[in-house]
Amino acid sequence: MIGSGGAESALRKAVKAKKKRTRSRFSIQTVNLLLSLLLPLGLLAVWQIAGMMGRLNPTLLPTPGLIVEEFVALTMSGELFYHLSVSSWRALLGFLLGGGIGLAAGLWVGFSYRAERLIDPSLQMLRTLPHLAVAPLFILWFGFDESSKILLIAKGAFFPLYVNTFLGIRSVDSKLFDVARVLQFSRWQMITKLVLPASLPNVLLGVRLSIGVAWLGLVVAEMMGSSSGIGFLINDARYLMITSVVFVGIIIFAVVGKLTDSLVKLLEKRLLRWQDSYKGEGVS
Structure with a gap:
């Protein structure tokens, strides 16, 4: 007992x-x-x-109350949801296209020194081109339809994932490759069981940066030539001097960008549970 x-x-x-x-x-x-x-x-x-x-001056800087009233009016009319859905679809397609190619290119260049010498200098030069500089060319080449907008977004989403994937592979400890050769890993096993897990922190950082740049590219694409989307809503309100609508569009971009970044951070937290790194608890 x-x-x-x-x-x-x-x-x-x-x-x-x-x-x-x-x-x-x-x-x-x-x-x-x-x-x-x-x-x-x-x-x-x-x-x-x-x-x-x-x-x-309410025309230059409306109060938060007026911005909330405009947000409610746009929501009740369905206009805000329509423009947001169009923008979200464009950003998603552009990110998947540019980010997917960037991930593949980063893997290729990261594994091959010859590929690095062949294409990395050119890609690094293209990476410095601002969206505003190439947007008129994209519109001239691909017209005002969805192709030019999605490709412009993809152009921005490509480089963060490419650079971070490349750096992630090159930062893998070379001793791990010796272990893989001893275990007689195939190239596919080396990629899936060794390189990708070790470079995953860099790749996920690239995903976060790529999503952020995709939203920036979306703003440029929709403000340069579009008849729908949050960027168009902002540009149209700017011409009509409806500053409260401009603020609504800016806040929508900020909130949606923060939500997508938080989702990737949550995914990063789940996938990197094995990582033992400093979290900042020691400093207040």
């Missing part, structure tokens, strides 16, 4: 310790959330108060 009582007591202590760790983790997450909201909410409050006091 004593042994049974001791086991029950230890079990209760373990349950209490687990609940305490859960509460501690929840409180830390709550504090982090409040800290992240403190600055933007404070800025919004100052902005709204300054606008209500007449210190801001």
Whole structure:
């Protein structure tokens, strides 16, 4: 009976310790959330108060209240959802096209020194070309239809994944390749079981950067020549001097970009559980 009582007591202590760790983790997450909201909410409050006091020109800088009203109106009319769905589809196609080719090119160049000498200098030169410089050429070559927009987005999405995949492969410890040769891995086994897992942090970083650049390319593509999309909505509102709609479009781009980045970070966290790296807990 004593042994049974001791086991029950230890079990209760373990349950209490687990609940305490859960509460501690929840409180830390709550504090982090409040800290992240403190600055933007404070800025919004100052902005709204300054606008209500007449210190801001509503044509140049509408108050957050007016922007919310415009957002509700665009949402209720269905216009915002339509433009957002068009933009999201373009960004997805451009990212899949450019990112997929960038991943394949990074693998090829990363494994082959000859391929690096052959195409990497040219690709590095093309990487420095800004979207605004090549957008008129894309429109001239491919017209005003979807092809020019998707290809312009793909052009931006290509390079982050290419560069990070290439660097990820070249940063793999050479001793691992010696182990693979001893185990008589085939080239496919070497890629899937050795190189890709070791270079995955760089590849996922490339995915995050590639998605961000895809959204930037989307803005340029839709503002240069388009009749739909969030970029078109912003450009049309700019011509009509409806600044509140411009702010709605900008906020939509920021929110959707943040959500996609958070999804990739969540995927990164799940795929890289094995990684033991510094998380920043030691500095407040």
